[in-house]
Amino acid sequence: MRAARFYGTGRPLVVEDVERPQTTQGHVLVEVSAAGVCGTELHFLDGLLSPARTPITLGHEVAGVVAEVGDGVTEVAVGDRVAIHYFHACGRCRWCRAGDDHLCDAPLGFLAFTTDGGFAEQILVPASAVLPVPDALDLTAAAPLCCSGTTALHAVSVAGVTDGDTAVVYGTGGVGLALVQVLRLAGVRVVAVARSAARLDLARQLGAEVTVDPSREDVAARVREATGGAGADVVFELVGTRETGAAALASLGKRGALVYVGYSFDRVEVDPLALVVPEQRILTSVGNRRAELVEALKLGAAGLLRTTVTTAPLEDVARVLDDLRAGRVVGRAVLIP
Numbered sequence: 610m611r612a613a614r615f616y617g618t619g620r621p622l623v624v625e626d627v628e629r630p631q632t633t634q635g636h637v638l639v640e641v642s643a644a645g646v647c648g649t650e651l652h653f654l655d656g657l658l659s660p661a662r663t664p665i666t667l668g669h670e671v672a673g674v675v676a677e678v679g680d681g682v683t684e685v686a687v688g689d690r691v692a693i694h695y696f697h698a699c700g701r702c703r704w705c706r707a708g709d710d711h712l713c714d715a716p717l718g719f720l721a722f723t724t725d726g727g728f729a730e731q732i733l734v735p736a737s738a739v740l741p742v743p744d745a746l747d748l749t750a751a752a753p754l755c756c757s758g759t760t761a762l763h764a765v766s767v768a769g770v771t772d773g774d775t776a777v778v779y780g781t782g783g784v785g786l787a788l789v790q791v792l793r794l795a796g797v798r799v800v801a802v803a804r805s806a807a808r809l810d811l812a813r814q815l816g817a818e819v820t821v822d823p824s825r826e827d828v829a830a831r832v833r834e835a836t837g838g839a840g841a842d843v844v845f846e847l848v849g850t851r852e853t854g855a856a857a858l859a860s861l862g863k864r865g866a867l868v869y870v871g872y873s874f875d876r877v878e879v880d881p882l883a884l885v886v887p888e889q890r891i892l893t894s895v896g897n898r899r900a901e902l903v904e905a906l907k908l909g910a911a912g913l914l915r916t917t918v919t920t921a922p923l924e925d926v927a928r929v930l931d932d933l934r935a936g937r938v939v940g941r942a943v944l945i946p
Contacts (some may be wrong), residue, residue, distance in 0.1 A: 770792065
């Protein structure tokens, strides 16, 4: 079968023929229908993240159809339409028992980090990792929800937003656009920040009340203007550079929370006094719980969490990654094997 393989930092992905996975006990073989392309792939190429081994197949936003089931699998059947939760938790450690399976101490697998991902024609995963996709939701739209939609839901949970808050979404890629929608569902007023006019236009369509282009405006000044001088209750930082971190902190109001979701090679300086006096907080949000994928799929099927998708064949993965790096992707690019 064909798969897009990662061989190391600075090297392009190689689409090549690899051995088809053999179905094993407790696992299911999924025929991949769609695989979303996330900024995480760029982090691998740049060396900010390193997988446990190389070569490895990338791609962690995956939806498809069950092709085979292993011995002992009863919860899914051949022909089922499924989405894959990319982090395969053990279900037994203290974090899993507490419902925080995304922090599992002994994961069974992790797509594109420790196990082969979904930039391939087929993928083998534990049966516990697959969830049914509602009939009303297309598999091409379901795939990006496995990361962009779920990451947004988790970040909002971490932030603890309440109805009537004002939140800044700093960066309107796939996760940022999902955040705009999830926040609006929670009754939050949204300020979207991006350097792309097309992304800001889409953010407005999805519910952002105020949009800011940092290449043209001072972000903090614009946020304070939009909040009557008070500043934001929450800023979701999806870029993670020194520049964006400073602007995010300057945009916060009293008892505001800065939630880091994105990251880069940069380091961010913090003045403790500037945080202490207004009782501001810095939080982090990583990945998502399996339960949040269940919720994302429900919202997607109900039309409440939309993903703007552009599709491309698997062979075009290098071009798609170039487009993502250059900011030419609006919404989510999805590979079709």
